[in-house]
Amino acid sequence: MNRDRGNREWLxxxxxxxxxxxxxxxxxxxxxxxxxxxxILSKAGLEExxxxxxxxxxxxxxxxxxxxGNIQARINLEEALxxxxxxxxxxxxxxxxxxGNIQSRINLEExxxxxxxxxxxxxxxxxxxxxxxxxxxxxxxALNAQSEGFSxxxxxxxNLxxxxxxxxxxxxxxxxHGVVRKLFATAAFKYATAACLVIxxxxxxxxxxxxxxxxxxxxxxxxxQSLSVIPVDDIQNYLQSHLDISDTHTLxxxxxxxxxxxxxxxxxxxxxxTSQ
Amino acid sequence: xxxxxxxSEILRKFQDEKTRNEAFNLLLKKYQQKLYWHIRRMVIxxxxxxxxxxxxxxxxxxxxxxxxxxxxxxxxxxxxxxxECITFLNKKKQKNNIPxxxxxxxxxxxxxxxxxxxGDQAQAKLQQAILTLPEKQRLVFNMKYYDxxxxxxxxxxxxxxxxxxxxxxxxxxxxxxxYLTSRD
Numbered sequence: 001m002n003r004d005r006g007n008r009e010w011l012x013x014x015x016x017x018x019x020x021x022x023x024x025x026x027x028x029x030x031x032x033x034x035x036x037x038x039x040i041l042s043k044a045g046l047e048e049x050x051x052x053x054x055x056x057x058x059x060x061x062x063x064x065x066x067x068x069g070n071i072q073a074r075i076n077l078e079e080a081l082x083x084x085x086x087x088x089x090x091x092x093x094x095x096x097x098x099x100g101n102i103q104s105r106i107n108l109e110e111x112x113x114x115x116x117x118x119x120x121x122x123x124x125x126x127x128x129x130x131x132x133x134x135x136x137x138x139x140x141x142a143l144n145a146q147s148e149g150f151s152x153x154x155x156x157x158x159n160l161x162x163x164x165x166x167x168x169x170x171x172x173x174x175x176x177h178g179v180v181r182k183l184f185a186t187a188a189f190k191y192a193t194a195a196c197l198v199i200x201x202x203x204x205x206x207x208x209x210x211x212x213x214x215x216x217x218x219x220x221x222x223x224x225q226s227l228s229v230i231p232v233d234d235i236q237n238y239l240q241s242h243l244d245i246s247d248t249h250t251l252x253x254x255x256x257x258x259x260x261x262x263x264x265x266x267x268x269x270x271x272x273x274t275s276q
Numbered sequence: 277x278x279x280x281x282x283x284s285e286i287l288r289k290f291q292d293e294k295t296r297n298e299a300f301n302l303l304l305k306k307y308q309q310k311l312y313w314h315i316r317r318m319v320i321x322x323x324x325x326x327x328x329x330x331x332x333x334x335x336x337x338x339x340x341x342x343x344x345x346x347x348x349x350x351x352x353x354x355x356x357x358x359x360e361c362i363t364f365l366n367k368k369k370q371k372n373n374i375p376x377x378x379x380x381x382x383x384x385x386x387x388x389x390x391x392x393x394x395g396d397q398a399q400a401k402l403q404q405a406i407l408t409l410p411e412k413q414r415l416v417f418n419m420k421y422y423d424x425x426x427x428x429x430x431x432x433x434x435x436x437x438x439x440x441x442x443x444x445x446x447x448x449x450x451x452x453x454x455y456l457t458s459r460d
Binding site: 008010014016017019020021022023024025026027028029032033036037039040041043044047051 | 297300301304305308309312313316317322326329330333334337338392393394395396398399400401402403421422424449450452453456457
């Protein structure tokens with residue numbers, strides 16, 4: 001930048017300074033001043049917008065004037081609240097030891113709960129207990145309510161004791177005159193009688209069953225009696241046409257016991273007998 | 277060469293809301309380089325000067341509606357720019373927690389490393405000499421040596437009497453001379 005030379009005679013007194021090139025030694029980026037105009041104008045426009053408060057937001061009157069005071073008052077209040085004591089005190093070091101004490105208590109409680117008292121209850125007992133109690137109460141109340149429908153003669157309970165004593169005393173008096181025991185009234189006799197009857201009936205049945213031989217038992221069976229009226233030829237024809245392996249086994253098992261040594265002969269005999 | 281608009285004309289246009297932007301535009305074109313260089317010589321670094329000149333003109337924009345016409349517009353704007361520079365340098369001192377002398381050393385380092393300085397060795401030495409001066413003497417010397425401002429105008433800018441400014445200037449020049457001669 002070249003300057004217009006003004007009155008610079010004073011430089012004559014300062015030769016070293018006079019020898020220095022008075023032109024501006026500083027430079028700027030290329031095009032800087034061209035863009036500087038636009039930048040400043042844009043910023044000025046933004047300032048104008050801020051000034052006009054175009055955001056539309058407003059605050060109550062004197063808000064910002066009072067804001068600093070309100071903030072300070074709030075700070076003071078917060079500090080006062082922090083310092084305030086509720087009047088309650090705790091022993092020294094209480095909160096430091098509290099966590100440890102709680103943990104010890106928890107451990108103790110767990111240990112006590114684990115200890116077995118030797119008593120047990122059915123599974124789910126306590127879960128249902130309340131409901132059971134309530135049901136019982138309901139039943140009891142219902143019964144009590146029902147019993148209210150019954151009545152007794154006047155002074156019944158007052159006289160009951162005396163009546164019972166009278167009766168028992170009278171029986172004792174009668175018994176003193178002689179021991180009379182009823183043979184057929186005692187409970188022991190009744191049980192003995194019942195036992196004898198059972199033995200008699202059971203024995204009869206047992207003996208009657210054992211009296212029959214297998215052959216007699218078979219002859220007396222319903223099957224035999226039913227088949228006896230059917231001709232033998234008809235039976236044989238039926239067996240021949242409808243015999244299968246299971247029938248063979250059944251016949252073999254039921255006719256006679258196989259002789260292990262003569263199994264083949266016995267089998268053939270069985271087959272022959274059925275095929276005939 | 278464009279015809280410079282008179283300050284009175286700029287102020288008149290600025291008062292009218294319709295022509296306010298036009299007036300400000302004229303103001304920018306007329307004074308932006310002067311204010312920029314004034315600021316640049318104080319803070320040395322181009323980027324710092326860029327920030328400060330923008331802040332200066334924004335302040336001018338905000339406060340121009342209240343400007344009293346009996347004062348000179350140019351000196352009024354210079355004062356705003358000067359105050360912005362002093363504020364910046366004080367902040368730099370507080371931010372780095374260093375005394376003002378060390379701020380001068382920091383500026384000298386900036387000068388040495390600056391890519392936007394194409395002066396010769398003598399000019400570089402002169403700048404270093406200027407940086408050794410107290411803040412106010414730097415301002416006086418720069419306004420007198422580089423801007424050829426009258427003492428009365430400097431008095432309006434700095435709020436100091438003409439006599440004090442003269443004394444300050446001569447002290448500054450002597451120091452610089454000694455600096456230049458002693459380190460040849």
